[in-house]
Amino acid sequence: MSSIKFIHLADVHLGKKQYNLAQRYYDYFKAFNTILNKAIEQEVDFILISGDLIDSDERISPTVLNKIITSIKSFQLQSNKRLGREIPIICIEGNHENPFYTDYTWLKVLADLDLLILLSGRYDSKKERITFEEYTSTTASGGKLGGKFTIRNCTVYGMSYFGSATSELFPLLTKAISKNDNQFTILIMHFGISQYDDRKAGIDLSPSLTELLRIVNYLAL
Numbered sequence: 480m481s482s483i484k485f486i487h488l489a490d491v492h493l494g495k496k497q498y499n500l501a502q503r504y505y506d507y508f509k510a511f512n513t514i515l516n517k518a519i520e521q522e523v524d525f526i527l528i529s530g531d532l533i534d535s536d537e538r539i540s541p542t543v544l545n546k547i548i549t550s551i552k553s554f555q556l557q558s559n560k561r562l563g564r565e566i567p568i569i570c571i572e573g574n575h576e577n578p579f580y581t582d583y584t585w586l587k588v589l590a591d592l593d594l595l596i597l598l599s600g601r602y603d604s605k606k607e608r609i610t611f612e613e614y615t616s617t618t619a620s621g622g623k624l625g626g627k628f629t630i631r632n633c634t635v636y637g638m639s640y641f642g643s644a645t646s647e648l649f650p651l652l653t654k655a656i657s658k659n660d661n662q663f664t665i666l667i668m669h670f671g672i673s674q675y676d677d678r679k680a681g682i683d684l685s686p687s688l689t690e691l692l693r694i695v696n697y698l699a700l
Contacts, residue, residue, distance in 0.1 A: 483633050483663060486518050487699050489529035492575070494543035507534075508546060515554040518566050525566060525630055527699045528595075530573020530640055530669030532586065539585055551594040568595040569628055571637040573669040587624075598637025598667065600626040600655065602648070609648065609655040611636055633663040636695075640669040649687040656694050666691075667699045 491511050497503035518526055533539055533547070551568065558566045576586050590597040600609045601624075614625025627636045636656055641648055645668070656664065673681035682688065692698060 481632055483631060484521065484523045485525050485527055486514060486521070486523050487527040487529065488514060489669070489700065490531045490573070491528060492531055492534040493547055494539055495534035508550065512550055512554075515550065516557075519554075519558055519561055522562060523566060524633070525635075526568045527635070527665070527667055528568065528570040529667050529699050530571050531575045532570055532573075532595075533576055535575050544585060544588075547589070548592065548594065551589070555594070567628070567630065569635055569637070569667070570595050570597050571599060571667045571669060572597070572639045574640045574642065577640055590624075596628055597624055598626060598628060598635065599624040599639040600636065600652075602641075602651075607651065609638070609651045611655060629662075632661065633665065634659070635665045635667065637667045645670050646682055646685065646687070649685070649691045653687070653691045653694050656691075658694050663697070664695045665697045665699055666695045670700060672700070 491507065493507055493511060495504065495507050497507075514526075533543075554568075555565050558564065570586060570590075572584060572586055576584050586595070586597050589595050596614055598614060600611045602609050611626030614628040624637075624639075627634055629635075634657075636652075638648065638652065652666065656666065658664070671679055671681040673683050675681060
């Protein structure tokens with residue numbers, strides 16, 4: 480198995496104006512652009528964002544959306560210029576991007592503009608199963624999501640934020656993800672592990688989660 484290189488981040492919260500300070504708004508974009516530049520410098524194969532790229536799907540303004548589009552387009556241009564290729568940005572939707580009244584979110588808009596790859600497996604509550612459709616430009620059009628994306632010898636699976644029901648997905652994910660010793664397998668989800676951050680509850684390292692970790696090589700949270 481040949482080596483791969485990627486950057487993993489989460490909770491970027493672009494558009495956030497922390498403490499109601501204008502400078503904090505710019506700080507979030509500065510941090511994001513710094514990481515994009517680092518990805519080119521390090522010549523990574525891809526970037527993973529495990530949810531909450533945008534601070535809130537309900538409050539995003541045209542100015543924020545334009546700034547996000549400009550940042551990613553500039554990154555793609557510089558990546559092509561310096562490396563002769565684009566570096567894919569692979570995302571899932573976190574709790575800040577889960578819509579209340581529509582299935583068409585701002586991240587889906589960015590995906591439709593070919594600025595990022597948005598993943599999520601499909602959960603069928605009646606059949607109690609999860610399926611991962613291969614991401615292509617066709618499956619991802621019109622706000623639809625692919626479930627997995629293959630790049631070189633790596634397969635990336637994505638699952639959108641499921642809140643308090645997250646733990647119930649672990650056995651279904653274990654069945655749905657194909658184990659291949661010749662492929663490096665990554666699963667992207669939006670939750671934290673309990674006891675690592677006293678400010679947040681997190682999810683216990685249960686037997687079902689431990690079993691899932693035997694299937695994937697890297698769990699990107």
